[in-house]
Amino acid sequence: MEQQQMTKKMEVKGISKTFYNKNSYFTAIENVSFDVKDGEFLVILGPGRCGKTVLLNIIAGLEEKTEGAVIYNGKEISGVNPEVGMVFQKLALMPFKTVLQNVELGMKFRGVPKAERHEVARRYIDLVGLKGFENSYPTQLSGGMKQRVGIARAYANDPKVLIMDEPFGQLDAQTRYSMQNEILRIWEQEKRTVVFVTNNIEEACYLGDRIILLSDCPAKVKEIYNIEIPRPRNMVSKEFMDLRAKISDNTDLAI
Amino acid sequence: MSVDKKKLEEGLKKYQNQQKKLSLKYALLSAAGILGFLLIWQAVVKMGLVNEARLPTPVTILETLIYKVSNESPDGSVLMVNILASLQVALTGFLSAIVIGIPLGLFMGWWEYADRFIRPIFELIRPIPPIAWIPLVVVWMGIGLQAKALIIFFTAFVPCVINAYTGIKLTNKTLINVSKTFGASNFEIFYKVGIPSSLPMVFAGIRVALGNSWSTLVAAEMLAASAGLGYMIQIGRTVARPDIVIVGMVVIGAIGAILSGLLSLCERRLLKWKVNR
Amino acid sequence: MGSKQKERVHAILYWGLPVLAVILIVVAWVLFSAQHPELMPDPVSVWKRLIKTFVKPIGNTNLFGHAWASLSRVLLALLIAWAFGIFFGILIGWNRTARAIFGSIFEVIRPIPPIAWIPIMIMWFGIGELPKILLVFIGTFVPLVINTSAGISMVDKINISVGKVFGGSNMQILKDIVIPTALPSIFAGIRTSVSSGWTTVLAAEMLAAQRGLGSLVTKGWQGSDMALVLVAVITIAIIGSLLSFLLNKLEKVVCPWNSNK
Numbered sequence: 001m002e003q004q005q006m007t008k009k010m011e012v013k014g015i016s017k018t019f020y021n022k023n024s025y026f027t028a029i030e031n032v033s034f035d036v037k038d039g040e041f042l043v044i045l046g047p048g049r050c051g052k053t054v055l056l057n058i059i060a061g062l063e064e065k066t067e068g069a070v071i072y073n074g075k076e077i078s079g080v081n082p083e084v085g086m087v088f089q090k091l092a093l094m095p096f097k098t099v100l101q102n103v104e105l106g107m108k109f110r111g112v113p114k115a116e117r118h119e120v121a122r123r124y125i126d127l128v129g130l131k132g133f134e135n136s137y138p139t140q141l142s143g144g145m146k147q148r149v150g151i152a153r154a155y156a157n158d159p160k161v162l163i164m165d166e167p168f169g170q171l172d173a174q175t176r177y178s179m180q181n182e183i184l185r186i187w188e189q190e191k192r193t194v195v196f197v198t199n200n201i202e203e204a205c206y207l208g209d210r211i212i213l214l215s216d217c218p219a220k221v222k223e224i225y226n227i228e229i230p231r232p233r234n235m236v237s238k239e240f241m242d243l244r245a246k247i248s249d250n251t252d253l254a255i
Numbered sequence: 256m257s258v259d260k261k262k263l264e265e266g267l268k269k270y271q272n273q274q275k276k277l278s279l280k281y282a283l284l285s286a287a288g289i290l291g292f293l294l295i296w297q298a299v300v301k302m303g304l305v306n307e308a309r310l311p312t313p314v315t316i317l318e319t320l321i322y323k324v325s326n327e328s329p330d331g332s333v334l335m336v337n338i339l340a341s342l343q344v345a346l347t348g349f350l351s352a353i354v355i356g357i358p359l360g361l362f363m364g365w366w367e368y369a370d371r372f373i374r375p376i377f378e379l380i381r382p383i384p385p386i387a388w389i390p391l392v393v394v395w396m397g398i399g400l401q402a403k404a405l406i407i408f409f410t411a412f413v414p415c416v417i418n419a420y421t422g423i424k425l426t427n428k429t430l431i432n433v434s435k436t437f438g439a440s441n442f443e444i445f446y447k448v449g450i451p452s453s454l455p456m457v458f459a460g461i462r463v464a465l466g467n468s469w470s471t472l473v474a475a476e477m478l479a480a481s482a483g484l485g486y487m488i489q490i491g492r493t494v495a496r497p498d499i500v501i502v503g504m505v506v507i508g509a510i511g512a513i514l515s516g517l518l519s520l521c522e523r524r525l526l527k528w529k530v531n532r
Numbered sequence: 533m534g535s536k537q538k539e540r541v542h543a544i545l546y547w548g549l550p551v552l553a554v555i556l557i558v559v560a561w562v563l564f565s566a567q568h569p570e571l572m573p574d575p576v577s578v579w580k581r582l583i584k585t586f587v588k589p590i591g592n593t594n595l596f597g598h599a600w601a602s603l604s605r606v607l608l609a610l611l612i613a614w615a616f617g618i619f620f621g622i623l624i625g626w627n628r629t630a631r632a633i634f635g636s637i638f639e640v641i642r643p644i645p646p647i648a649w650i651p652i653m654i655m656w657f658g659i660g661e662l663p664k665i666l667l668v669f670i671g672t673f674v675p676l677v678i679n680t681s682a683g684i685s686m687v688d689k690i691n692i693s694v695g696k697v698f699g700g701s702n703m704q705i706l707k708d709i710v711i712p713t714a715l716p717s718i719f720a721g722i723r724t725s726v727s728s729g730w731t732t733v734l735a736a737e738m739l740a741a742q743r744g745l746g747s748l749v750t751k752g753w754q755g756s757d758m759a760l761v762l763v764a765v766i767t768i769a770i771i772g773s774l775l776s777f778l779l780n781k782l783e784k785v786v787c788p789w790n791s792n793k
Contacts, residue, residue, distance in 0.1 A: 018263060020270035025263055062693050066266065086697045092690045095789045096712040106698035108708065137789040157698055284632035292637045309656055371549040376557060382769040382776075384731040386647075386738065390753035390761050395571055470645025474735050477650065485648070492651035500652045508644035515643070 009193050010036035015068035017054050028054050030218040041187055043208030044197045047252050051219030052197045056165050060084050085159025087150045089166040093138040099149050100134040106157030124152040144175040161193045180206055205244050206233055216252035311498040319498040330490035332482050340483040341472055348407025349468040356412045360419025365445050385410035385471045403475045410471040411464035418460025422453030458522045465518055469511045573759040581759035591742050601743040606729045609668035617673045621680025646671030646732045650739055659740035671732035672725035679721025683714030715787055723779050730772050
């Protein structure tokens, strides 16, 4: 795909985050800036445990930033951005709600009538391949299926930008590969901007239009890669391996 | 470092100030809550909305409390004697329940045959509310220290056994297997793996047992005793002195809270490895 | 061969031990009551006493009537306590200011055992129904508030984040996410409240009542009728077990997602 002149959807400008404790402080993010372009699949790749989730929470408006601004469609955003959806690393499905009820959650909050809610939710449950499990409880599902529910839940709320926080981090390797293809399929079908966080280089190279490589603590932008490899990408092709090695050499070792 | 160190220090100061202000605010609100409660109480009685002969004011109660520190009337003992009498009963029953109940529970949880043998007996005793034991025990043993301690024992015994049992049953199977591969005997594993990993549950049981002991004590003393806080309350009622009754209640509550605080302290000492929660 | 024999020994011990335990209890009871009939009636006379409670009612009602008197007091008090306790628990679990103001008052009153309220209740309200129900209310209110507020305040922060990301208002998050998440601990509170209520009503009845299982205990005790005491105690135990059995069933209905862990 040619790198067309995409419009800026979101601008992350000079974000820093310092956590204060009783007698100490800890800087997790330092002066991070990047753009999110409309419709792109942007991957934020960072080693270790530093800063990524915090950065996403700041973009989604769940957490206060120490410095900087998040600009969305040209306007500075404070508080939760209603056009941003999120898939959580720890799933955070409601154990007491069925799959259908979990997927409906956002629409329920917005006061969408029940019939419409059901219809939209069912459509996305189908899309993630969970038809037939609408009335199951999350505890009855496998890890991969649970994360599919999380993805359906995020899409069903009709976000313009979808943030995914290491969504496949807790899956086994096989499931992870199939989920990566799945997420690309859904992304191509739905055409929404995706910001995807991972600590896995291969996953980043496989999924991203662009990769923003973060450094270890405190997280700073180390480099931004434009990935020109056409999709579907082959994980053992030469160009893929080269890219992977290039990023790998540039990555801080995490303990 | 590109981020200004000075700025961070300032941020920390600001944060600390904010936290201080917050905790001060909540402490003040708490104090205001209690103070408001007492003031309303005082006002309601003083304005004659409630008969003072039935509900004494907080001030009267404080005076009675001070009075009871050094006076024996109307129940025949000064406050400290009553407290000690109650503590003696409660702690005797409570401690014997711990000494017997916890090993028993651990034992039942670890060795299946012990479980099979003891469980029917235990299940028969368990559903009987401790208070229902009072008449039986009094008929058997009178109203001495032993009788009351036995009643307390029953209330504290049940949670000790149940929690020790559950705690050791929940021992991580991997840990047991690891110990086995290192050649530990069953008893060694029980002692070095099972018991330590059951401790948090055991402590939860002890906490319940302590609460039960203290509240049953009052029942035991109200039904049959010659000294103690429960007895003092009972006398206060018969001589129509609500201030004595409420002083008794307040002291019982305070000592209960102190005991539970002491237990938390022990727990924190003993379960240091569990702080990461 | 060896392992088969081992299995047989295991089966014998596995089923033999509990039977042996029960036999031992019965034998001990019979022996003890034969030697000290004034301290402990034998099983047969307890059975006869049980029949007699139906033939010759005490206080104008039979054993069922007494059991119902106790149960209805507990149920009435429980309903009131559930309504107020859960509401109050949610309030102080969710709102920090409310917790600071009302939680402190609650913390002061909480350590007073419900039974210690009995004398003052009798002084204020006599020995009618009101003081008993109030007592049971106090005994059930406290565990409910403790469990509910703990459950509410311990809800994982990420669940609240989910609510915010999906555009929920504070009330929506509370209603749709926080309260259901806390439901198992609210239920634990309900469970504790039932057993605590059952104990408290007995204490209240033992001190002053015309009807109720607790009053039977006192009557038997004062009339040196130990068989009646035992009949009452056994009934109390059976009803207590039944209540906790019913609660287990109810929990599976109320929290179905919790069942297959």
